Amino acid sequence: MLTLKMFLNGQEVSVDVEPGELLADVLRDKLGLIGTKISCGEGECGACTVLVDGKAVDSCLYPVLKAQGREVITIEGLGQDNRLDTIQQAFVDKTAPQCGYCIPGMVISAKALLDENPHPTRKEIEEGISGNLCRCTGYYQIIEAIELACERLAEEGGTG
């Protein structure tokens, strides 16, 4: 066992881990953050996407020790006090989720995109979520939700 320290959703956390463990498993099984989903388990679907130092990564392929000292943001880190974050609210308003399983990963990928590029073209949005598979929606509502989030964020003046 080793003790891993990371900044998770804005708070410093310490957790005992085995060297071979993966970030997705530690988040879900040891830290109870089950918003991060595991589907393919091999980096093909993006359901497990989280931010590490602001970059979207597949947490199912990410050795947990790589997160030592880094800032990790999961879907639980968005919004506050039962108030949805702007991207999440846009997903709700555009009825982007159907079964919902891919949505935490989609929202995190959308956040990674908008933090870096607040005014993406439709093609850039498509590229931004190209690492996330959705088997229900055909992606249109998801893309529209991200476009709506862009507009609202521009009005709010930031990606807070």
Place this chain on the structure above:
Amino acid sequence: MLEARGGEARIIAGGTDLVLQSQRGQCLAKAMVDITRIPGLDHIEERDGLIYIGAQVTHGQVAASPLIRSRAGVLAEACGSVGGPQIRNVGTLVGNVVNALPAADGAIALFALDAEAEVAERAGRRWTPIATLYAGVGLCTVDPCTAMITQLRFRALGKGEVGAFERLAKRRALVLPILNTAAIVGLDGDKVEKARIAIGPVAATPFVATEAAEVLVGRTPDEASVTEAAELAAQAAQPRDSLLRGSAEYRKAMVEVLVRRALWRAVEGASLQEGEDANS
């Protein structure tokens, strides 16, 4: 550190391939040595006409690099096609070489650029053409339990020299290629001065179609010469029947199509540059 563990520890960088190999029992190392925080391995820089890329540099960083986009655009295109954004944020270009797969997008562009790798091992450091590191499908002669590739280098593309990367796959992202190719064409006036074509996966290692490229040299890049080169490339390629990728026959026919597309795009880019030169 590797030496202290006597071959039981191996290098890990991004780990996007290694974690899977490890889960499938294909990696027997008892410990991993993560190189992603070692200083001095994160560079993308040009010195004396050569571009150097360190072992920590991810596909995403290569694809977004202004230097690579302007002086080796073919590599930026190739790295931008790997996996999806999440994989590109973690997986490294050097890892693409160490895994030695004949389909690796980044590696195919590196073969077209005739890249070299710096290998650090017990005896010291040496530069060697990346082609010498490939021993078969997934077999790299650099043993990650005793040595590592510290950086890559290749000549930056000059004036009138442009590359293009083309890929055929079932989807646009998150899927291994049925075929991929990188072609570089250098023009002197309206004649081809040099050309290089790399194709994957049509052999056990990334394949460089030498004859196909040579047939272009000294000629005007027109319909006839480009078609001839693409046909020669298809003849030389030896794709296998594959349940994932399609029949050998289909893939051989598609090699011609992809190589022709890549050559045309490279020729158009190079002609534009030569045209600018003539007008200035």
